[in-house]
Amino acid sequence: MISIEDVYFNHLDESKEILKGLNLQIKSAQRVVIIGASGSGKTTILRLIAGFIAPTKGLIKFDEVIIAKDAKSYLPPYKRGISMVFQDLALWPHMNVEENVAFGLKMKNIPKNQINEDVKRYLSMVDLQNYNYKRIENLSGGEQQRVALARALIVKPKIVLMDEPLSSLDEDLNKQLRRKIVSLQKKLGFSLLYVTHNKEEAKEIGERIIVMKDGVIREKVENVRL
Amino acid sequence: MSQKLFSWIVFTIIFFICVSPVAVMVIEAIGKEDILIQLLHSKESLDSFFNSLILSVFVSFMTTLIGTLVGLILGKTNISLKKAILFLMLIPLLLPPYILALGWVDMLGVVGFFSELLFGFLGVSLVLFTLYLPIPVLFVLFYLKHINPHLEEAAYIYCDKKYVLSRVTIPLILPSIILSFLLVFILSFGEYSVANVLRYSVFPLESFVQFSAFYNFDGAIMMAMPMLLIALFVLFIEQFYLEKRIFKYKSFDYIHIFKLENNQKIYIVAIMIFCAFFMVVVPFWGLFSKIGSVDIFLIAFVKCLDSLLHSLLFASVSATILTFFAFIAAYIVYSKVFLVSKLIDMSLIFLFIVPSTVLGIALILFWNRPWIDFVYTSVLIVFFGYFAKYLFLGSKLIQHRFTQMPYSMVEAAMIFGADWKKILKYIFLPASYKVLGVVFIVFYIFILRENTITMLVYPPGYETLPVYIVTQMANGKEEIIAALCIIMTLSALIPFLLAMMLFRKKERA
Numbered sequence: 212m213i214s215i216e217d218v219y220f221n222h223l224d225e226s227k228e229i230l231k232g233l234n235l236q237i238k239s240a241q242r243v244v245i246i247g248a249s250g251s252g253k254t255t256i257l258r259l260i261a262g263f264i265a266p267t268k269g270l271i272k273f274d275e276v277i278i279a280k281d282a283k284s285y286l287p288p289y290k291r292g293i294s295m296v297f298q299d300l301a302l303w304p305h306m307n308v309e310e311n312v313a314f315g316l317k318m319k320n321i322p323k324n325q326i327n328e329d330v331k332r333y334l335s336m337v338d339l340q341n342y343n344y345k346r347i348e349n350l351s352g353g354e355q356q357r358v359a360l361a362r363a364l365i366v367k368p369k370i371v372l373m374d375e376p377l378s379s380l381d382e383d384l385n386k387q388l389r390r391k392i393v394s395l396q397k398k399l400g401f402s403l404l405y406v407t408h409n410k411e412e413a414k415e416i417g418e419r420i421i422v423m424k425d426g427v428i429r430e431k432v433e434n435v436r437l
Numbered sequence: 438m439s440q441k442l443f444s445w446i447v448f449t450i451i452f453f454i455c456v457s458p459v460a461v462m463v464i465e466a467i468g469k470e471d472i473l474i475q476l477l478h479s480k481e482s483l484d485s486f487f488n489s490l491i492l493s494v495f496v497s498f499m500t501t502l503i504g505t506l507v508g509l510i511l512g513k514t515n516i517s518l519k520k521a522i523l524f525l526m527l528i529p530l531l532l533p534p535y536i537l538a539l540g541w542v543d544m545l546g547v548v549g550f551f552s553e554l555l556f557g558f559l560g561v562s563l564v565l566f567t568l569y570l571p572i573p574v575l576f577v578l579f580y581l582k583h584i585n586p587h588l589e590e591a592a593y594i595y596c597d598k599k600y601v602l603s604r605v606t607i608p609l610i611l612p613s614i615i616l617s618f619l620l621v622f623i624l625s626f627g628e629y630s631v632a633n634v635l636r637y638s639v640f641p642l643e644s645f646v647q648f649s650a651f652y653n654f655d656g657a658i659m660m661a662m663p664m665l666l667i668a669l670f671v672l673f674i675e676q677f678y679l680e681k682r683i684f685k686y687k688s689f690d691y692i693h694i695f696k697l698e699n700n701q702k703i704y705i706v707a708i709m710i711f712c713a714f715f716m717v718v719v720p721f722w723g724l725f726s727k728i729g730s731v732d733i734f735l736i737a738f739v740k741c742l743d744s745l746l747h748s749l750l751f752a753s754v755s756a757t758i759l760t761f762f763a764f765i766a767a768y769i770v771y772s773k774v775f776l777v778s779k780l781i782d783m784s785l786i787f788l789f790i791v792p793s794t795v796l797g798i799a800l801i802l803f804w805n806r807p808w809i810d811f812v813y814t815s816v817l818i819v820f821f822g823y824f825a826k827y828l829f830l831g832s833k834l835i836q837h838r839f840t841q842m843p844y845s846m847v848e849a850a851m852i853f854g855a856d857w858k859k860i861l862k863y864i865f866l867p868a869s870y871k872v873l874g875v876v877f878i879v880f881y882i883f884i885l886r887e888n889t890i891t892m893l894v895y896p897p898g899y900e901t902l903p904v905y906i907v908t909q910m911a912n913g914k915e916e917i918i919a920a921l922c923i924i925m926t927l928s929a930l931i932p933f934l935l936a937m938m939l940f941r942k943k944e945r946a
Contacts, residue, residue, distance in 0.1 A: 263590055288593045295594055301587035305608045314604070318596035366595065 213237040213260060213370060213402070218269030220255055220426075229255045231426040233269070237370070242396055242403040244417030246410065251423040253406040254298075257372045260404065261295055262288035289318070294363035295372040300355050302347045308334070308358050309343035315366035333361040336395065353384045357391075364395065370402040377412065389415050440857040444769045444777040448784075451766070455825035456784050458803030459791060462658055463665070465802060472659045482643055486663065489626055489640035492558065496565045497622035501573050503566075505614050507709070508577025509602070513695050516702045518710070523574070525713040530571045531929045533888045533903040536922045538564045538634040539910075540720025543727040543919055560635045565625045567716040572624075573617040580613040581606070586693040598695045619671050620790070626667060627792025630888060630907070640664065641794045648798055648893070658802065661795040668791045675786060721926070727919035737920030744905035745928065748885055751816070751901060755823045756880035762824070763831030763876055764869065768861055770832065771839040789829035796825055797893030816899055822890035827883050831876040838872040839865065871940070878936040885929050902928065 213236070220230040230252045237243050245253045258264050259271060262284055270280040278286040294315075302311050309330055316326045334340060337357035347355065356376060363371055373392070377385045389412055396403050405416050413420050422430040507526070511519050529537050541564065545551045554560060584606065592605040607614075629641040641664065648657035697705070728734055738745075770782045788796065800822055804812040812818050842865075850860050888903035895904060906921045 261590070261594065263593070287597065288590075289596050293594060295591065297587045297591060299585065299587055301585060301591040303588055303592070303605060303609075305611075314592065315595040318600060362591075 212239055212274060213404075214272040214275075215256070215259070216270050216272070218259065218266040218271065220252075220259065220264070220267050228267075229426050230259075230266075233426070233428065235421065235428065237402050237404055239369070239402050240396075240400045242393070242405065242416055242418045243421065244405045244407060244413040244419070245421045245423055246407055246413045247423035248408065252426040253408075253423055254374055257295065257374050257404065257406055260291075260370070261293055261372055262286060262291055292369040293372060294366055294368035294370075296359045296363050296374065296376040298375045298378060300359040300376065302355055302358055302362070304347050306347070307343070308339065308345050308347070308350070311347065311358055312361045312365055315362065319366070329365055330361075333365045336364075337361045337391070352380055353388065356380065356388060360388075360392070360395070364399060364401070367399070368401055370404060371396075373403065373405045375407055378407070378409070385409075385412070386415075392416060440772065441774055441777070443857075444772075444774045444781075447762075447765055447769060448777050448781050451781060451784055451828070454821050455788050455828075458799040458825075459665070459788075459796070461803050462661065462795075462799040466658050466662055469655055469659055472655050481638065482640075482660075485638040485643050486640045488558075488638055492561060492565070492632075492637075492639065493622050493625040496562055496569065496625040497618050499562070499566055500569045500621045501614060501618040504570050504573025504617065505577050505607075507570070508574045508581070509606070510705060510709070511574065512578045512581035512692065513602075513606070514702075514705070515694050515696050516706050516709075518706055522706075522709050522713055523571075523578075525710075525717050526574060527571050528717050528926075528930070529568045531882050531886060531933055532926055533630065533886045533906070534564070534568050534628055535630040535634050535888070535907070535910075536724075536925060537567055537717075537720050538631045539918065539922055540723045542634065542723070543915070544720055544723025556635050557637055561632050561637045561639075563716075564631045564635070565628065568628075568631070569621045569624060570716075572621050573614065576613045576617040577610055580610040581692060584609050584692075586691055589693040593693075602695075616675065619674060623668060623671050623790045623792070627664060627794065629794065634910070641792055644794050644798065645889075645893075654798075654802070657798050661792075661798055664792045664795050668787065668795075671790050672783065672787050676783060721923075724919040724922050727916050728923065729916060733916045734920045734923070737917045738924060740917065741902055741905055741921055741924060744900050744902045745924065747899055748901040748903070748928065751819060751823075751891075752881045752885040755820055755884050756877050758820070759824060759828055759831060759880045759884075760873055760877045763828055763880075764835055764866075764873065766828060766832040767835035767839060768865060771836050772857070785829035785832055788825045789827070793826060793887075793889035794893070797822060797890045800825070800890070800894055813894075814896055816896060818894045818896070819891055819899070822894055823880075823884050823887065826887070826890060827880055830879055830883065834876050834879065835869060835872055838869050842868055871943070874936070874940070878933065882929055882933055886925075 215233055215235040218230055218233040219228060221228045233252075233256070235256070245256060247253050255264070259266055259279070262279070265279045265282050265284040267282055270277050272278065273286075273291065278284070278291065303314070306314070312333060313326050313330050316329060321329075330343070331340075334342060337360050339354065339357050339361065342350075342354070342358075347358070350358065359376065363373075377388055380388065392403070392405075393416055403416070405413075407413055407416075418433070420430075420432040421428055422432070510516065511523060538560075541555055541560065542552075545555050547556075555563075588609065589601050589605055592601045596604070627641050629639055629645060632639040633642060640660070644657050644660035644664070647653045647660055766781055766785065770778045772778060800818055801813065804810065804818055804821070812821065846864055846868075847860055850864050855863065886903060888901075888907060891901050892904050892907060895901065900908070902921070902925050906918060906925060909918050909921060
């Protein structure tokens with residue numbers, strides 16, 4: 212379980228507080244969606260959990276272990292057991308599809324044949340069989356999105372952070388992929404923290420929906436539709 | 438006038454002024470291969486060719502290796518004094534190359550163990566290394582700014598910072614590292630003034646000597662051919678290999694910084710300041726110690742006043758005209774007008790990488806003929822030399838600015854009926870004021886420090902300060918030469934510093 216307790220955040224060179232005393236718990240295998248306008252602090256929560264930044268004040272716990280507290284981070288991102296899908300997907304343009312997806316496993320020194328098997332399995336899971344050697348720039352937006360998804364899931368993370376990953380897709384593709392994300396989450400059992408500003412997306416994906424405004428949580432809703 | 442026609446007119450001007458002299462030189466060389474074979478048969482020429490080759494490979498390898506490391510430290514870590522370190526490193530690039538060599542000679546003298554090291558491969562390598570180190574540093578810094586920080590953060594989820602650097606950051610900037618290697622290679626291969634001061638035989642000097650000492654024009658042309666071939670080879674790699682591999686990135690709000698521990702920061706800053714101090718400040722200390730008194734400085738100032746004024750005049754007038762042409766050339770290249778944009782881009786790159794000796798000889802050969810010799814006998818030929826050599830620099834900087842602008846700005850203007858001239862005037866020009874200022878300063882500094890082309894082509898009575906210092910090296914007093922070098926340094930650094938302050942003030946505002 213992830214626990215965020217009384218967290219404040221502001222950038223070093225700016226006085227404006229982006230998060231103001233945030234409290235949030237994410238249980239294992241739960242899908243939590245954060246919704247809010249631009250500048251409300253949604254992405255900052257993801258970056259704090261990922262470990263790219265540390266809270267100015269307050270603490271973050273993973274399974275009751277403090278991993279960041281009062282401007283200090285005790286665990287680097289690669290030791291947190293997380294994965295992330297970025298808004299711009301952040302696929303490495305100098306690597307092909309297979310290299311992108313296999314990167315996380317290579318860094319864990321997994322044997323090559325195991326990596327090949329896993330890459331094949333996860334690419335087929337996102338319907339990208341035979342895309343192994345394609346270059347990223349030659350893929351459509353939807354295909355790139357699925358590569359990012361496979362890259363995030365192949366390392367079997369405990370929690371996946373998603374920062375508006377579908378925002379650049381058209382409505383049909385968006386619907387199709389949000390269903391895919393939910394079905395993969397159910398199948399693989401990871402916790403999902405999903406950031407969006409799209410209410411429809413939030414309702415379809417989230418078991419819990421958190422509404423943010425100006426760095427504070429305005430509302431926590433258990434999604435009754437699910 | 439249509440944009441296509443205008444583009445072809447601009448290309449014709451560039452081709453006629455700059456490219457055709459080199460083309461004519463190649464045509465003149467056809468059928469005279471026996472002269473080259475004869476010249477290369479001499480042991481001195483062959484030795485100097487291999488000296489140049491080994492020297493430029495060594496210098497480009499070392500500068501690229503160390504420059505990439507320095508660029509990564511300056512661009513990706515949280516060390517302090519970054520700007521001061523970068524400024525110290527940049528100083529040699531702003532000056533005629535031989536000034537550092539003269540500084541080292543004044544520091545170490547002409548006899549003794551260290552002086553023996555200085556007058557040879559190691560000494561020339563050290564000076565050229567110091568001179569060209571800023572190139573890979575600036576390339577790396579520039580490309581780091583254009584890497585999407587999310588690409589590195591996405592890797593940081595799976596591996597530590599060392600792997601992020603080696604698997605993501607460095608591969609992403611690799612084309613720019615290769616490009617800076619090639620650029621340093623070609624610049625060090627064409628550079629002879631440092632080797633001349635440190636009495637080391639290099640190939641460009643052979644071509645220069647054939648022309649200026651033996652008045653053997655055919656010999657000079659033929660000796661220029663191997664250098665031309667190397668420049669063409671580099672152009673080929675740039676156009677057909679690297680251009681496709683340089684990823685087109687946008688500017689981002691922030692750079693992913695690798696935070697270092699306090700003690701690591703102190704060690705790194707101390708090492709970098711020590712190295713920069715050793716490479717840059719020590720030779721200047723040599724020059725200062727040679728001058729001795731303010732009187733010498735004043736005597737030198739009076740002696741060089743005419744040439745200093747020529748330098749300042751040439752630099753300011755040429756920089757103004759070149760800025761205008763660079764803007765036009767950048768716009769044509771950016772607009773991708775069929776064929777002509779590519780031709781202009783390739784011509785400018787080619788002229789930039791052709792060694793200055795080759796360019797100078799080509800200009801003389803082309804413009805010293807009946808009907809058009811008014812160019813050869815006037816300062817126009819000096820201007821044409823600067824035009825050919827440096828237009829590329831400004832054009833590339835302005836092109837970069839254009840690519841940062843959303844194309845929708847152009848489309849929005851087109852909807853209201855603006856043609857290409859109005860788009861250029863009302864959209865591109867106002868959006869480029871700052872970069873045009875930067876380009877002017879770049880031109881100004883590079884023209885002010887230029888000595889090879891000017892030395893070859895300047896008409897009598899119009900020598901510039903860098904040329905005057907070279908002529909003084911033959912029989913001038915050492916302390917006067919040292920003082921002249923300091924005057925040259927100040928005349929380059931003062932406008933550079935003023936411009937930096939101005940830009941900073943405007944940025945803050």
